[in-house]
Amino acid sequence: MEQRVNIRSMPQEDHLLSGHGACAGCGVAIAVKNLMRVLGRNTTVYVPASCLLIFGGGMYPHSAFDVPFLYSAFENTGAVISGIKAGYRRQGKDVTVVGIAGDGGTFDIGLQALSGAAERNEDVIYVCVDNEAYMNTGTQRSGSTPFGAWTTTTPVGSRVKGKRSFKKDLMAVVASQDIAYAATLSIAHMNDFVQKVERAKARKGFRFLHIMAPCPSGWKADPSLTYDLARLAVETGMWSLYEVEEGEAHVTYRPKEMLPVGEYLKLQGRFKHMDREDVEALQAWLCRKWRMRYAPSQPPLDRTDDLACDGDGCEGA
């Protein structure tokens, strides 16, 4: 039987060292710390403009990474990690090359370089640490920002009440390119997290890891609730855990029941202005997502019936 790593058996040596400058409760820091433990010392890291660049490595001459670390511009993670890998290949060195970008640098600004690297099947790992806005520059909306959320560019006033469009399904975009491995991860499901990192590390070709990373500052949440927010995101359908290998999607964790999205929203100031109509619109969108994601692994629902959706959850979910 395959022996799979878990949080007890995983490597304990840190390569994102303590003393970095992330905010208390930062989900990005938790994610990258554990990502780097599994990837190990024989890794080269590239980070574009993001919080991680500032708190992790970009304040020359200081760096919290104890492995080779590079950065250049915002939009080019897919291209730069392709070049780094080509350089190592030329030197005859087998090094794990990882690019770690935020949602702004992935969903929006870096999407073309990401797609190009995926299409060429570059032998690299691309990680998106998704905190659902441009947090490093003061919380501007990105393609990842959820419906209804306040940001500085989706303000709340008498005419506009936060973001009016829904979160882009980036995993679907990337996985559609038939890459070697793609997976979604949560810091609240750490065994699942480290197993997916290990699986990505073991494969060749283009691999994509999408990690939800709560941001207490931008989400206007208590820093002590980072884990609870990550867990509730999965239980309410705001995030789902699955992987795509050779074109086949596998759910790796299925919640027993769908919690109402309000349980998640009420812990975050960025959603506090949402009225019932907006909460119901978000809940209905989640019900459709939930049904598409989980229907194959549960007793079949009658696909001709609409799920009854309101702000209290989904009937039939």
Ligand code: SF4
């Ligand atoms: S602003 Fe958010 S993502 Fe950036 S360091 Fe602080 S908690 Fe982390």
